[in-house]
Amino acid sequence: xxxxxxxxxxxxxxxxxxxxxxxxxxxxxxxxxxxxxxxxxxxxxxxxxxxxxxxxxxxxxxxxxxxxxxxxxxxxxxxxxxxxxxxxxxxxxxxxxxxxxxxxxxxxxxxxxxxxxxxxxxxxxxxxxxxxxxxxxxxxxxxxxxxxxxxxxxxxxxxxxxxxxxxxxxxxxxxxxxxxxxxxxxxxxxxxxxxxxxxxxxxxxxxxxxxxxxxxxxxxxxxxxxxxxxxxxxxxxxxxxxxxxxxxxxxxxxxxxxxxxxxxxxxxxxxxxxxxxxxxxxxxxxxxxxxxx
Amino acid sequence: xxxxxxxxxxxxxxxxxxxxxxxxxxxxxxxxxxxxxxxxxxxxxxxxxxxxxxxxxxxxxxxxxxxxxxxxxxxxxxxxxxxxxxxxxxxxxxxxxxxxxxxxxxxxxxxxxxxxxxxxxxxxxxxxxxxxxxxxxxxxxxxxxxxxxxxxxxxxxxxxxxxxxxxxxxxxxxxxxxxxxxxxxxxxxxxxxxxxxxxxxxxxxxxxxxxxxxxxxxxxxxxxxxxxxxxxxxxxxxxxxxxxxxxxxxxxxxxxxxxxxxxxxxxxxxxxxxxxxxxxxxxxxxxxxxxxxxxxxxxxxxxxxxxxxxxxxxxxxxxxxxxxxxxxxxxxxxxxxxxxxxxxxxxxxxxxxxxxxxxxxxxxxxxxxxxxxxxxxxxxxxxxxxxxxxxxxxxxxxxxxxxxxxxxxxxxxxxxxxxxxxxxxxxxxxxxxxxxxxxxxxxxxxxxxxxxxxxxxxxxxxxxxxxxxxxxxxxxxxxxxxxxxxxxxxxxxxxxxxxxxxxxxxxxxxxxxxxxxxxxxxxxxxxxxxxxxxxxxxxxxxxxxxxxxxxxxxxxxxxxxxxxxxxxxxxxxxx
Numbered sequence: 055x056x057x058x059x060x061x062x063x064x065x066x067x068x069x070x071x072x073x074x075x076x077x078x079x080x081x082x083x084x085x086x087x088x089x090x091x092x093x094x095x096x097x098x099x100x101x102x103x104x105x106x107x108x109x110x111x112x113x114x115x116x117x118x119x120x121x122x123x124x125x126x127x128x129x130x131x132x133x134x135x136x137x138x139x140x141x142x143x144x145x146x147x148x149x150x151x152x153x154x155x156x157x158x159x160x161x162x163x164x165x166x167x168x169x170x171x172x173x174x175x176x177x178x179x180x181x182x183x184x185x186x187x188x189x190x191x192x193x194x195x196x197x198x199x200x201x202x203x204x205x206x207x208x209x210x211x212x213x214x215x216x217x218x219x220x221x222x223x224x225x226x227x228x229x230x231x232x233x234x235x236x237x238x239x240x241x242x243x244x245x246x247x248x249x250x251x252x253x254x255x256x257x258x259x260x261x262x263x264x265x266x267x268x269x270x271x272x273x274x275x276x277x278x279x280x281x282x283x284x285x286x287x288x289x290x291x292x293x294x295x296x297x298x299x300x301x302x303x304x305x306x307x308x309x310x311x312x313x314x315x316x317x318x319x320x321x322x323x324x325x326x327x328x329x330x331x332x333x334x335x336x337x338x339x340x341x342x343x344x345x346x347x
Numbered sequence: 348x349x350x351x352x353x354x355x356x357x358x359x360x361x362x363x364x365x366x367x368x369x370x371x372x373x374x375x376x377x378x379x380x381x382x383x384x385x386x387x388x389x390x391x392x393x394x395x396x397x398x399x400x401x402x403x404x405x406x407x408x409x410x411x412x413x414x415x416x417x418x419x420x421x422x423x424x425x426x427x428x429x430x431x432x433x434x435x436x437x438x439x440x441x442x443x444x445x446x447x448x449x450x451x452x453x454x455x456x457x458x459x460x461x462x463x464x465x466x467x468x469x470x471x472x473x474x475x476x477x478x479x480x481x482x483x484x485x486x487x488x489x490x491x492x493x494x495x496x497x498x499x500x501x502x503x504x505x506x507x508x509x510x511x512x513x514x515x516x517x518x519x520x521x522x523x524x525x526x527x528x529x530x531x532x533x534x535x536x537x538x539x540x541x542x543x544x545x546x547x548x549x550x551x552x553x554x555x556x557x558x559x560x561x562x563x564x565x566x567x568x569x570x571x572x573x574x575x576x577x578x579x580x581x582x583x584x585x586x587x588x589x590x591x592x593x594x595x596x597x598x599x600x601x602x603x604x605x606x607x608x609x610x611x612x613x614x615x616x617x618x619x620x621x622x623x624x625x626x627x628x629x630x631x632x633x634x635x636x637x638x639x640x641x642x643x644x645x646x647x648x649x650x651x652x653x654x655x656x657x658x659x660x661x662x663x664x665x666x667x668x669x670x671x672x673x674x675x676x677x678x679x680x681x682x683x684x685x686x687x688x689x690x691x692x693x694x695x696x697x698x699x700x701x702x703x704x705x706x707x708x709x710x711x712x713x714x715x716x717x718x719x720x721x722x723x724x725x726x727x728x729x730x731x732x733x734x735x736x737x738x739x740x741x742x743x744x745x746x747x748x749x750x751x752x753x754x755x756x757x758x759x760x761x762x763x764x765x766x767x768x769x770x771x772x773x774x775x776x777x778x779x780x781x782x783x784x785x786x787x788x789x790x791x792x793x794x795x796x797x798x799x800x801x802x803x804x805x806x807x808x809x810x811x812x813x814x815x816x817x818x819x820x821x822x823x824x825x826x827x828x829x830x831x832x833x834x835x836x837x838x839x840x841x842x843x844x845x846x847x848x849x850x851x852x853x854x855x856x857x858x859x860x861x862x863x864x865x866x867x868x869x870x871x872x873x874x875x876x877x878x879x880x881x882x883x884x885x886x887x888x889x890x891x892x893x894x895x896x897x898x899x900x901x902x903x904x905x906x907x908x909x910x911x912x913x914x915x916x917x918x919x920x921x922x
Binding site for chain 2: 219221222241272
């Protein structure tokens with residue numbers, strides 16, 4: 055099966071570890087992620103800060119690219135891209151007047167009327183493949199690895215684009231369970247990571263990140279799994295400063311869920327690109343005998 | 348009818364209709380000899396005008412166009428018949444609508460024209476006289492049903508009280524103390540329960556349910572299912588030795604399935620709900636009883652001095668005939684699991700669970716403990732509006748009593764644990780009853796109950812503590828408190844099975860499943876079916892005071908009906 059795939063900017067740079075592990079894993083699961091041609095920036099959620107149609111041009115243009123390939127469904131791996139594309143799609147679907155304005159403005163493009171379905175990779179794993187089928191394909195069960203799934207905001211909010219129950223999501227935990235990991239539920243799993251505040255207000259983000267990490271640590275988590283490159287940046291990168299400030303904190307590895315998927319499916323750890331993770335997860339994986347050389 | 352008068356009534360409600368155009372159009376209709384607009388026809392001087400016109404114009408038909416005939420038909424019918432016309436010679440039609448003047452006026456003319464056709468075709472109605480069976484069925488033995496039963500029985504009529512559980516008393520008997528006076532239901536409700544049990548005019552069918560209802564006002568036939576108790580209640584004398592000797596201990600529905608240390612809140616497989624049950628008769632829980640599940644235990648049989656245990660008992664049925672029915676089927680609380688951001692944890696309780704822990708007649712004899720470890724909680728958070736006023740998770744309406752019972756429990760807790768600390772998270776404090784606001788002030792001033800204006804967004808366990816996240820909207824700050832116990836003010840819902848009961852009775856329910864009153868303000872006690880009346884929380888959330896008032900009100904409706912010997916059912920006839 056072939057699925058149109060929208061990568062977004064970060065997955066080609068800082069989050070290459072998310073992309074490579076996802077594409078390789080999906081191949082094992084029988085799905086080819088076909089990157090759409092000529093894609094551009096999604097708009098990165100920020101485009102929804104104001105009520106201006108001009109900010110919707112970028113995401114809609116991407117959806118037109120999907121439409122041109124003859125596909126009616128596009129999958130994103132980055133939660134931010136997923137959020138922006140799905141919301142832009144809903145916006146034109148629910149507002150004929152805005153849809154008209156956008157179409158008229160982009161006169162060089164074919165008209166778009168909201169026909170493309172935007173899904174997140176986790177939804178494909180749950181709805182198109184199913185936890186049982188994934189479980190059957192696991193070569194290296196993540197036995198003994200205590201992973202806390204962290205959802206952040208963009209997979210779940212606003213409610214009408216949520217991929218799971220907004221207040222008690224289980225989708226990532228269900229995947230990790232299928233991979234054989236011990237899933238740790240922790241109260242901060244849907245709290246905001248601090249998002250873009252990391253630029254203007256890094257101390258605030260550092261405090262938030264500590265709240266999130268320490269909550270997972272108190273529940274005895276070995277690592278955290280997530281799907282959003284910005285959450286990853288905040289949760290992973292900010293740890294350097296926290297480690298300097300707190301003598302009792304040694305760091306906690308942050309994984310993209312796709313890295314754990316690739317690992318469990320028995321793929322070469324090379325595709326996980328662990329060298330891009332700030333807190334190196336390899337010692338943890340080695341201690342659990344989950345790293346095959 | 349050849350001489351019809353059309354009276355176009357208008358007051359400020361009718362300001363959106365062009366009366367002149369209506370009168371002009373209607374006066375041209377065949378058979379209409381008089382058409383005019385009047386102001387405030389429904390009061391005495393207006394009615395006199397109608398009578399004068401009937402006389403002067405020798406009318407043989409009257410059409411009044413006004414507000415709804417539901418409230419106004421009777422007023423005009425009486426006036427017109429007193430002027431010598433018959434029932435079928437008067438029609439009242441509602442012409443109110445809410446569009447522009449032009450549309451309203453056009454619609455009014457259409458509606459009046461149709462009503463004229465109906466009036467012209469009307470023949471004298473057929474009247475059927477039904478003798479009234481002067482017995483009443485009361486469904487539900489909570490405080491509303493008890494009050495209704497006693498008042499009707501004191502009026503001299505036979506009452507059949509059907510209760511689904513095996514004791515009357517309802518939710519009220521589970522509570523610790525009641526607001527705003529802090530008297531305990533075990534003192535103030537039990538005399539009423541005993542009276543009900545001993546009243547010559549009241550027959551209680553406990554552990555019974557309504558199976559089928561047919562008939563109409565004055566003569567309802569009701570089939571009652573008496574569920575098998577596996578105890579012959581005629582032989583049983585209520586000594587309760589069986590309930591002491593039974594070896595099987597399980598969680599008790601009467602104690603809201605509270606799982607307390609040392610199984611304090613457990614019951615036996617043969618059980619009565621509490622020490623003041625009416626009737627004081629046990630039932631065997633077939634699902635739990637070792638005789639039924641394993642086929643070997645007969646301890647109760649050996650214990651019973653009266654040989655009352657009957658493992659072969661079957662459900663039995665009973666047919667009764669009554670003239671009226673009072674529905675008092677009560678409420679249930681929304682389950683805690685409805686709010687997903689709040690963990691399910693032994694130390695996160697709903698209101699009635701904490702009532703049981705506070706209750707001097709409860710499983711801990713009033714000693715305040717928390718279920719997880721039996722320790723005395725030193726900090727308690729109360730959360731109001733859990734599911735109420737929250738269309739996202741629950742229901743849009745206010746459950747009316749949570750503000751009061753939460754502060755009451757906070758106060759009772761402070762009286763029991765002097766070094767305790769309470770937080771009440773609230774949206775608004777709604778204290779509209781007599782003495783309620785003063786009660787809240789007393790809790791704040793004397794018992795140092797701390798109110799935090801904001802909803803709790805998340806509740807979860809962290810080690811030994813329960814953490815509550817919320818916001819203080821008065822200071823705009825996020826709040827986090829770690830407490831020992833949390834009590835949720837869950838929304839009130841119609842009791843389980845209320846919809847099925849309403850369907851059996853043929854009465855309407857509202858969008859939330861509460862029984863629908865005939866008129867939201869003027870006929871709150873009458874259901875949509877004549878002869879079936881409503882009392883208590885089956886009609887909507889209310890406190891004990893209001894439930895009792897409604898029980899008494901429903902009783903007076905029944906007594907008014909029983910003051911007559913027959914009802915006249917009218918069937919409209921047209922040519």
